[in-house]
Amino acid sequence: MARFQTPLRYPGGKQRLAPFITEILEHNDAVGWGYAEPYAGGAGIAIELLLGGTVDHIYLNDSSRHIYAFWKAILTDTEAFCRRVSRASLTLDSWQKHREVVRHPGDHDILDLGFSTFFLNRCNRSGILTAGVIGGLNQVGRWRIDARFPRNELIKRIETIATKKRRITVTNLDAEAFMRDRVNKLPPSTLTYCDPPYYARAKRLYLNVYTPDDHVRLAKFIQSKLRRAWLVSYDSHAAISELYRKRRQFQYSIQYSAIQAYEGTECFIFSDSLKIPRDSALPYIAQALRQPA
Ligand SMILES: C[S@@+](CC[C@H](N)C(=O)[O-])C[C@H]1O[C@@H](n2cnc3c(N)ncnc32)[C@H](O)[C@@H]1O
Numbered sequence: 001m002a003r004f005q006t007p008l009r010y011p012g013g014k015q016r017l018a019p020f021i022t023e024i025l026e027h028n029d030a031v032g033w034g035y036a037e038p039y040a041g042g043a044g045i046a047i048e049l050l051l052g053g054t055v056d057h058i059y060l061n062d063s064s065r066h067i068y069a070f071w072k073a074i075l076t077d078t079e080a081f082c083r084r085v086s087r088a089s090l091t092l093d094s095w096q097k098h099r100e101v102v103r104h105p106g107d108h109d110i111l112d113l114g115f116s117t118f119f120l121n122r123c124n125r126s127g128i129l130t131a132g133v134i135g136g137l138n139q140v141g142r143w144r145i146d147a148r149f150p151r152n153e154l155i156k157r158i159e160t161i162a163t164k165k166r167r168i169t170v171t172n173l174d175a176e177a178f179m180r181d182r183v184n185k186l187p188p189s190t191l192t193y194c195d196p197p198y199y200a201r202a203k204r205l206y207l208n209v210y211t212p213d214d215h216v217r218l219a220k221f222i223q224s225k226l227r228r229a230w231l232v233s234y235d236s237h238a239a240i241s242e243l244y245r246k247r248r249q250f251q252y253s254i255q256y257s258a259i260q261a262y263e264g265t266e267c268f269i270f271s272d273s274l275k276i277p278r279d280s281a282l283p284y285i286a287q288a289l290r291q292p293a
Pocket of ligand 1: 010012039040041042043046061067173174195197209
């Protein structure tokens with residue numbers, strides 16, 4: 001089995017935290033619950049939880065039409081999508097064509113936009129849609145445009161996910177609208193995991209970023225209007241700790257690589273209704289849990 005199962009590359013992708021979310025679900029007798037991600041991106045955790053049988057249904061939302069188109073296309077047009085993966089021409093010419101599609105998302109249907117998004121995600125540096133192609137325009141160096149495009153492995157991941165399509169709901173809403181209009185109407189046995197754009201270092205990573213005011217509004221919304229159990233992760237920042245000061249939170253350190261590897265300190269914040277495990281099989285989480293709050 002592949003180490004990670006999402007087909008998308010995401011800087012700061014959270015799939016390696018799936019074991020910790022599983023521990024939280026187990027600790028709260030919540031295995032088999034529904035699971036919602038308002039900021040799904042590569043949905044690394046959601047996919048691991050669903051394929052591992054830890055949750056029963058996943059609700060993936062992202063306000064980016066690109067990301068939405070990818071998830072929608074692989075679930076509704078699996079065969080055509082996989083055919084494109086198997087036949088994709090990994091050349092600069094086709095990279096330029098896909099970049100034009102990505103630059104004009106409103107002009108293309110879901111399959112075209114979803115596939116072009118996937119193509120750039122696999123062929124650009126760090127999977128960033130606005131970054132350059134791996135190997136540069138001269139295609140020199142050790143890694144070239146095809147370095148992250150293992151066709152058969154990617155097709156396998158997509159087909160495996162598509163076998164669970166009845167247990168996956170995909171939406172293209174603003175996160176707060178999604179939580180207000182969708183999550184709040186789901187059964188109480190639903191966990192929501194929010195992974196919003198970073199507070200401090202979002203700009204170079206994503207197409208859509210949040211201003212400080214957006215983070216303030218989101219914190220108010222989650223703490224006063226979200227009526228299901230939730231957890232939030234963020235890059236560590238005093239402003240975020242302050243916004244969630246009445247909630248339990250802890251910080252942990254993890255190594256990321258986006259263009260350059262760097263050590264990031266992140267934090268987790270929990271809704272009052274959730275019990276936090278005292279230990280974790282993930283060493284960096286276990287260490288963080290042992291530190292006094
Ligand atoms: C930090 S990434 C999520 C990464 C994801 N947890 C993973 O492991 O791949 C944030 C995602 O939120 C999306 N996003 C940004 N602003 C949003 C908003 N207002 N509503 C919903 N999604 C948003 C971005 O398109 C991006 O895909």
